[in-house]
Amino acid sequence: MSRQPLPSPSAEHRMRGFEPAFGLMKDAVRVAGESRGFAAARLLTHWAEVAGEDMARRTRPVKIGYGKGGLGxxxxxLVKASEAPLVQMALPQLKERVNAVYGYAAIQHIHLTQTAATGFAEGQAEFTPAPKAAKPADPAVAAKAATVAEGVSDPGLRSALEQLAQNILTRPRSRTSG
Structure with missing residues (x-):
């Protein structure tokens, strides 16, 4: 089974400058989503917004199946076995939120498939782990990282550059055989 190539952009399309990456991939994502029954690709691409942050950490949408009559x-x-009871209790609210994406009662049932944290081989459901506590930085490394980013005026960018410098400076060096 070979993949169809993406359509080449028109001259008008190329002259617009930069555009979000999703704009370039939306047709491919839509086709992939539709193959699993997702008429609204937004369920896949914006699951955290649709389900809510807490529910999105606990679940992953896998597919939508339609009955013989086509209605409902x-x-x-996918849900971790340890999280399934909590998700089960929140299914009515989740169904309302999902149906709000469609604009009508498209989803009649939600089926939970319990899985290990690593998921199935097909989907490899990767669940977000709890955030790790930040280790206190070595003052010498933090000072060196601050000097690397001192010329940047934007505080968010400066903070990101400092963090990157700290990560590089504290990364374990690999031994090379020589």
Whole structure:
């Protein structure tokens, strides 16, 4: 089964300058989503917005299946076995939020598939781990990182550059055989 090449952009399309990456990939994402039953690709691409941050950390949408009559679909979600009871209690609210994306009661049932944290081989459901506590930085490394980013006026960019410098300066050196 070979993949179809993406259509080449028109001359008008190329002359618009920079555009978001999703704009370039939206047709490919839509086709991939539709192959799994997702008529609204937004369920896949914006799952955290649709389901809410807490529910998105616990679940991943896998597919939407339609019955013989075509009315009322079933949304299948991957969930860790330890999280399944909490997700089960929140299914009515989740169904309302998902149906709000479609604009009508498209989803009649939500089926939970319990899985290990690593997921199935097909989908490799990767669940977001709890945030790690930041280790206190070595003052000498922090000072050196601050000097690297001192000429940057934007505080957010300066902070990101300092963090990058600290990560590079504290990274373990690999031994080279010589």
């Amino acid at each position: 679909a079933t949304l299948t979600l």
